[in-house]
Amino acid sequence: MRMSTLFSQTLREAPADAEMPSHKLLVRAGFIRQLAAGIYTIMPLGKRSITKIENIMREEINAIGGQEMTMPVVHPAEVWKETKRWYQIGSEMGRFKDKHDRDMVLAMTHEEVVADLIRKEIHSYRQLPALIYHIQTKWRDDPRPRAGLIRVREFTMKDSYSLDADWEGLDKQYRAHYQAYFDIFHRCGIPVIAVKSDVGMMGGKMAHEYMYLTPFGEDTLLICNGCGYAANRQVAPFEKKALPEEAMLPLEKVATPDCKTIAGLAEFLTIPEARTAKAVFMVADIPEGESSAQKFVFAILRGDMELNETKLTNALKASELRPATEEEIIAIGATPGYASPIGLPKTNAYLPVVIVVDDLIPESYNLVAGANDAGYHLLNTNLGRDYQADIIADLTAARAGDVCTVCGGSFEEVRGVEVGNIFKLGTRYSDSMGCTYQDKDGKEKPIIMGSYGIGSGRLLAAVAEEYNDEYGLIWPITIAPYQVHLVMLPAKKGAGERGSEGDVEKAANQLYLDLQAAGVEALYDDREESPGVKFNDADLIGLPIRLTVSERGLRDGLIEYKRRDRKEKRMIPRGEIIEAVKAEIAALEAEIQAKVVEAPFDE
RNA sequence: CGGGGUGUAGCGCAGUUGGAAGCGCGCUGCGUUUGGGACGCAGAGGUCCGGGGUUCAAGUCCCCGCACCCCGACCA
Numbered sequence: 001m002r003m004s005t006l007f008s009q010t011l012r013e014a015p016a017d018a019e020m021p022s023h024k025l026l027v028r029a030g031f032i033r034q035l036a037a038g039i040y041t042i043m044p045l046g047k048r049s050i051t052k053i054e055n056i057m058r059e060e061i062n063a064i065g066g067q068e069m070t071m072p073v074v075h076p077a078e079v080w081k082e083t084k085r086w087y088q089i090g091s092e093m094g095r096f097k098d099k100h101d102r103d104m105v106l107a108m109t110h111e112e113v114v115a116d117l118i119r120k121e122i123h124s125y126r127q128l129p130a131l132i133y134h135i136q137t138k139w140r141d142d143p144r145p146r147a148g149l150i151r152v153r154e155f156t157m158k159d160s161y162s163l164d165a166d167w168e169g170l171d172k173q174y175r176a177h178y179q180a181y182f183d184i185f186h187r188c189g190i191p192v193i194a195v196k197s198d199v200g201m202m203g204g205k206m207a208h209e210y211m212y213l214t215p216f217g218e219d220t221l222l223i224c225n226g227c228g229y230a231a232n233r234q235v236a237p238f239e240k241k242a243l244p245e246e247a248m249l250p251l252e253k254v255a256t257p258d259c260k261t262i263a264g265l266a267e268f269l270t271i272p273e274a275r276t277a278k279a280v281f282m283v284a285d286i287p288e289g290e291s292s293a294q295k296f297v298f299a300i301l302r303g304d305m306e307l308n309e310t311k312l313t314n315a316l317k318a319s320e321l322r323p324a325t326e327e328e329i330i331a332i333g334a335t336p337g338y339a340s341p342i343g344l345p346k347t348n349a350y351l352p353v354v355i356v357v358d359d360l361i362p363e364s365y366n367l368v369a370g371a372n373d374a375g376y377h378l379l380n381t382n383l384g385r386d387y388q389a390d391i392i393a394d395l396t397a398a399r400a401g402d403v404c405t406v407c408g409g410s411f412e413e414v415r416g417v418e419v420g421n422i423f424k425l426g427t428r429y430s431d432s433m434g435c436t437y438q439d440k441d442g443k444e445k446p447i448i449m450g451s452y453g454i455g456s457g458r459l460l461a462a463v464a465e466e467y468n469d470e471y472g473l474i475w476p477i478t479i480a481p482y483q484v485h486l487v488m489l490p491a492k493k494g495a496g497e498r499g500s501e502g503d504v505e506k507a508a509n510q511l512y513l514d515l516q517a518a519g520v521e522a523l524y525d526d527r528e529e530s531p532g533v534k535f536n537d538a539d540l541i542g543l544p545i546r547l548t549v550s551e552r553g554l555r556d557g558l559i560e561y562k563r564r565d566r567k568e569k570r571m572i573p574r575g576e577i578i579e580a581v582k583a584e585i586a587a588l589e590a591e592i593q594a595k596v597v598e599a600p601f602d603e
Numbered sequence: 604c605g606g607g608g609u610g611u612a613g614c615g616c617a618g619u620u621g622g623a624a625g626c627g628c629g630c631u632g633c634g635u636u637u638g639g640g641a642c643g644c645a646g647a648g649g650u651c652c653g654g655g656g657u658u659c660a661a662g663u664c665c666c667c668g669c670a671c672c673c674c675g676a677c678c679a
Contacts, residue, residue, distance in 0.1 A: 012628060012640065013615045017672055037671065092678070109679075143604075143677055151678090197679075209679075218678095309676085322604075322676075421679050453679065489638065532639040539639090550638065560638090 001044075001482065002512075003525045003537075006030075008043050010537050020216050022464035023148025025473050029540045031460075031481075038145025038153035045541065046460065048481035050156070053456050053463075054135050056187045056478065057158040064176040066131045066160055071113045073137050077103030079112035083432045088287050090320050094139045106139035111425065111451060114161045115433040118447055122163065125439050128447070129169045133160030135456070147216065149461035150417055156457060162450035165437065170424055170448045174206070175601060177422050177452045181210055182599040185419065188459060189476030189592055190466050192419060194599065195221055195230040206424040210454075211416035212462045219416050222398050226409020234310035237394065238411065239403035242363040243274060249366050249380040251342075256377045260337030262303040265377065269368060276303030277367040277381060279339050281324035283351070284316050296324065296332050296351040298341055300383075301358035301395055302367070308397035315356055315393035333372075340370035341387040342378060357389035358396055419462050420454035467565075473542030474564050477588035482523040484581060485543040485564075486512055487534050491551040508549040511559070511577065518578045520585065539564070544588055545581060 008030035017034070018024040026032045031046035042050060058068060077095070080086040086093075086105070094106030107113070114132070122128065135158045145153050162173035178194065185192045190212050197209040209232060211221060220233040231237075259265040266273045282297040299312055313321045329336045331350035341355050361367075366380040383389060400413040429435065430446040439445050460479070467474040477483060488508035508526070515522040523543060525534050531550075538546050548560035558571040561580060572580050 009613090009629090010640095011614060015614070016609080016616090019673075034671090090677090140678075144673095144675090146672080157679095207679080320677095418679070423679075451679090455679095487638095491637085530637055530639085530641060532637090532641075535639045537640085548638080552638070 001523050003523060004527050006044065006523070008045055010540050018148060020147045020150065020461075020465065021468050022150070022461045025468055025540070025542075026148060026461065026464055029473055029542065031464075032149060038142060038151070040149060040152060040154075040457070042457070045481040049460055049463075049475070049479050050456050052479050052481075053188055053459055054156075054158065056184055057135065057454060057456070060180045060184045060187075061131070061133050061158070061160055064131065064173075064180050065129075066133045068134060069132055070134050071107075071110050071117075071136060073107045073139075075105045075107055075113060077105050079116050079433070080105050083112055083115070083429055084287060085112070090285075092141045092143070094141055107136065108138055108140050109157075109451070109453070110134070110136070110159060110161070111429045111449070112433070114449070114451075115429040115435050118163060119433055119435040122435070122437050122447060125165045125437055128163055128165040128437060129173060130163040131160060131173060132163070133158060133452075147218075147461075149457040150216075150465075151218065152457065155455050157453050157455045159451060159453040162452070164448045164450075165439065165445070167426075167448060170426070170450050174422060174424055174450050177450070178208065178601055179599060181420050181422065181452070181454065183596050184454065185210060185212075185459075186596040187592060188463055188479055189595070190419070190459075190462050191595075193221075193223075193230055193416075195232055196235060197232045197418075197421060208422050209418045210420040212419050212466070213414055213416045214462075214465055215415055216465065217415035217417040219418055221414050221416050222400070222402070222411040223414055224404035224407060224409045225412055226404055227407035229404055229406045231398075233397060233413075234308065236398040236411070237405050238398040239405050239408070240305075240360045240396070241274075241403075242360060243365065245363070246365045248382045248385060251381065251386060252379040253371050253373075253376050254379055255375055256338075257375050259377065265368065266303065269377075271368065273304040274302055274364075275367060277301070277340075277361065277364075277369040278303045278305070278307075279334075279341070279370060280307045281329050281334070281339070282309075282312065282321050283324050283328060284313075284318035284354075285320040286316060286318050294351055296328065296353045297321070298334075298339075298344075298353055298355045299358075299395055300341060300355065300361055300369075300389075302360055302364055305358065305360070305396040306399065307395060311393065311395050311397075312356060315391055315395065316354065335370065335372045335374050338370040338372060338374055338376060340372050340378065340381070342369065342381060343372045354390045355387065356391045356393065356395065357383060359392050359394050360396070361389075362392065417458070417462055417465075419459050420452075422452045423450060425449040425451055468542070471536070472540035475542050475544060476592055477544045477585060478592050480543050481541075482521040482543050483545060483585055484515060484520055484522040485538045485541065485546045486515065486522050486524045487531075487538055487546060487548045488524070488526055489531050489534070489548060489550040490528065504549060504551050504554060507554055507574070511547070511549060511574075514578055515581065518582060520578070520581055545584055547577065547581070 010030050011028045014024035014028050033041045096104050098104050138157050139154050142153050145151050164170045192210045192212050194208045197207045222236040223230045259268050262273055262278055278301050280299040284295050284297050286293050326336050361383050368377050369381040371378045402411045427446040435447045436444045463479050491502045491504045512524045544564050546562045553560050557574050559577045560569055561572045562569045
């Protein structure tokens, strides 16, 4: 590609909007342009890199038996109603009506479409197992897109769907993906770890997320420093320290003026926060068939713990969960700052109340809780005697320093970006959409599904995040839009020669043709720009190998040769340059290949 | 959805007390330059986010919207 005709421009300064290095550099180098919040155009350079990423995905998924296809971006709402996700998913689903006033859905993911397809196509165990995948645009109306391509609303994802006759088959395909995903990430040059994750809106049994660790990441992970166990903070279990068992003491109401926080209360009564009960108020939408019921949630946990909203959502099987407002707290008859499950009115005009209690509370005796009376708390409250729980579950968020349930080690917190995930869906979709096959014995059985996704744009951004310096991007050879950046520095010209092609141009043009003939992908800077401009653009775009053709070098028949990731330059005779480049490409590819290793499966 | 911020040329920004819309980079033409974002001359480019209002006069003050960014909530 000649840069004089490349549809892309570098920018000296990044837009003020950009903060993350990957975002700034991808914009400055001309890989992406923004259309709206979380909606980007992928420019030619970016498209070439994304295509390479997607081809790596194709190779690896084909290698484990995948068959590529394409499924629609626009879905009739019927299939989403069948699985109930039409009702369960909130505002992040893109909905519209077609001209016949039919409800339509913009694809967020394709389980419903796959399920509809296979209930029509698959009838016999002979058709199983199968693995289908596609690389397709998705729309998720994220409430807060940010960080360039890391978190967008419209994005392209490779997602595969495994179809099996039995659970052993699912395990096998899940394991195959587990490794194939590591291979994909490693071939793109980025280190990742696999962690246990929440199944979220996907439903199903087991799930792993692949996390690229970076301080700019938006997910918090807990990693055990003893055994290496890693989990998303949303699901991480941990060892809770119960208080010693003691006899229940009688309830006692005490005045606690201006103690609206746990910290204030503990200080006022000079007791540890662990001796208090914290009440957190949420309003949840809980799906019931085709509609959903709003409920007021009273979550009780020990004062020294933090509520994990994902765990609470899962305990409630809620579709939406948000903090209650002060007006709502008052409306159910509780007293903000001094609220408690004890002494709540049995009925209220506002919403039904659900009391959800953390599983540490039954083992915690004589806690201090609010009295539902401004300025007063109750001493010695006890679950079972003083109030009842509707649900008891693990509700608390693990934090750095908490104890690992596997080995007793302690957790550290790190940040990461989720670049891929794999789910054992099981029969969640087969059941709701009637996807069955006939087994050897003639019985109808549900097809067992798995789903596996990687976002290509987010992966590109993660690679850009991992490989850059103060001058620009530094692409791994496998992802670089071109392998070689050929810089031509035109010679000084006398007045009469202007416009004619000089020796340097001739040599550079020839080298460009030779590179192409040798199958090397080259970006040729044939523009009339000063050397500084060309070198800075080359550094910014970040192709792995740079060749410079100049009068200075040509005098001795030499071409300058430099790797983007190294400082040193070499001068190589013209006749040897193609071989040198090919050898370097092979060496760079070997460097990446060396990173593709077997990963232990974390059950 | 809560909190904060920003909207002026393609990009980065300035714009005083309310009184003629500017600077740097980029862009066009000509010339001089040519190994790390050169220089001169001449140009083009504006819905000052939008709508109302106050005023003799609004980029500037007031009201209402919108967009984008950041933190949180949320989220495969």
